[in-house]
Structure formats: C-alpha cells, structure tokens
Amino acid sequence: MLHIVNQSPYQSSTLASCLRLLQPGHSLLLIEDAVYAADSAGSQQAALQQAAARAKVYALKPDVEARGLGQRVMENVTLIDYSGFVTLVAETSTSHSWL
Amino acid sequence: MKKFMFVNRKAPYGTVYALESLEVVLITATFDQDVSLVFLDDGVYELVKGQQTKGIGIKNFSPSYRALEGYDVEKLYVDADSLAQRGLSEKDLLVPVEVLSGQQVAELMQQQDVVLSF
Numbered sequence: 001m002l003h004i005v006n007q008s009p010y011q012s013s014t015l016a017s018c019l020r021l022l023q024p025g026h027s028l029l030l031i032e033d034a035v036y037a038a039d040s041a042g043s044q045q046a047a048l049q050q051a052a053a054r055a056k057v058y059a060l061k062p063d064v065e066a067r068g069l070g071q072r073v074m075e076n077v078t079l080i081d082y083s084g085f086v087t088l089v090a091e092t093s094t095s096h097s098w099l
Numbered sequence: 100m101k102k103f104m105f106v107n108r109k110a111p112y113g114t115v116y117a118l119e120s121l122e123v124v125l126i127t128a129t130f131d132q133d134v135s136l137v138f139l140d141d142g143v144y145e146l147v148k149g150q151q152t153k154g155i156g157i158k159n160f161s162p163s164y165r166a167l168e169g170y171d172v173e174k175l176y177v178d179a180d181s182l183a184q185r186g187l188s189e190k191d192l193l194v195p196v197e198v199l200s201g202q203q204v205a206e207l208m209q210q211q212d213v214v215l216s217f
Contacts, residue, residue, distance in 0.1 A: 007113075010141050011110075011141050032112070032113045033110045033112075033113035033114075033141070036110065036144065036185070039185065039186060040186075041185075041186025041187070042184070042185050042186045043184045043186065045186075061154065062154025063154075063155060065150075065151040065152075065153075065154055066111075066150060066151060066155045066157065066159070067110070067112065067144060068144075068150040068151070068161075081154075
C-alpha cells in the first residue's frame with residue numbers, strides 16, 4: 001500500500017491521519033507542501049521518524065528543492081524524482097492520495 | 100495614504116496565495132500606500148533561502164522579496180513562534196526581517212486601516 005500526502009503538516013491534519021493508519025510494510029510518499037514534514041529541524045520531525053521506523057518514507061525531490069529543503073531533509077527519507085514516483089505507483093497494488 | 104497589512108500564511112508553491120499576495124503588495128506599493136507584510140504559520144516558508152524550482156516547472160518568485168525594497172516596501176515582519184516551530188531562524192531567510200512575538204503582531208495589526216489575508 002502506498003500513501004501519498006500533499007498537505008503541509010502545519011496547516012492540515014492529513015498527514016497525522018495518514019500516519020495513524022500507516023502499517024508496517026506500507027510506503028509513504030510526501031509531495032508538494034507535505035515535504036515540509038521531512039525537514040530534520042522542524043517540530044513535525046518526530047512523528048515522521050516514528051513512521052520511518054515501520055514504513056518506507058519517500059519525498060519528491062523536485063518539491064523538496066523548490067522549497068529550499070535540499071540540505072534539511074531527514075536521513076531516513078528517500079528522495080525520488082518523477083520517474084521514481086511512477087515506478088513506485090506501478091509497483092504498488094493500491095495507492096491512496098490523501099486529500 | 101492608508102496603512103495596508105498583508106498577512107501571509109501559506110507555503111509558496113502548493114497554492115497560488117503567496118504569489119498572488121506578492122502581486123497585490125506591488126500594486127499597493129505603486130499607489131504610494133504604507134505597506135507592511137507579516138509572515139505567519141507556513142507563510143514563513145515563502146522567505147526561505149535556496150528555493151530551486153526548475154524541477155517543478157514553476158517560476159521561483161522568492162527573489163522578488165529582495166526587490167520589495169526598491170518599491171519602498173521595507174516593513175517585513177515574521178512571527179517568532181512560526182519560525183521556531185519549523186526549526187528556522189532569521190539566517191535561513193533571504194531578506195532582512197523584524198522578528199516579532201504574537202502579541203507584537205497583534206498590536207501592529209490593530210494599527211492598520213486595511214488588513215488583507217493570503
């Protein structure tokens with residue numbers, strides 16, 4: 001199962017709801033404003049660390065770079081490009097784009 | 100002349116609010132009004148250094164904040180709590196700003212003729 005989140009964790013509860021349902025073996029992809037959750041210095045960092053311990057966490061690199069987070073992303077978050085995004089969706093049986 | 104305050108609360112590229120605010124700020128400044136900008140909540144992300152938007156195909160408008168000075172827009176205020184919550188400090192920002200407490204932001208807001216929220 002792949003969870004895709006695009007909302008800032010500071011502006012909406014979407015990521016928190018997703019993390020509550022995130023099971024071991026699932027994948028989480030942060031895109032658009034959700035990439036702020038992966039900032040190693042931000043106060044949302046702990047919640048994502050816990051998630052990364054049980055699931056694979058990805059962030060879309062072009063969105064990370066656009067927001068000036070290039071050097072600030074948590075170590076256990078894997079950066080992927082658009083083709084990596086496509087591969088991830090193609091490889092996963094079910095995707096959920098959270099709104 | 101009226102006192103205009105623009106309250107910026109959104110991150111730069113996920114929605115169009117940040118860019119729209121900047122456009123209205125420039126228009127207001129052209130009419131020689133007293134303009135203040137406040138950055139609250141995710142709005143502080145608008146000012147973060149090092150934005151590189153080539154990969155998302157959207158214009159990087161962050162250098163425009165540095166051009167505001169040329170329009171005599173020099174009152175840029177940032178909420179201290181919003182910065183701290185996001186692990187940011189003044190040195191992470193691309194323009195000189197005045198960092199204020201929530202109380203100070205509220206006082207400034209009360210002194211305005213017009214407050215516009217983005």
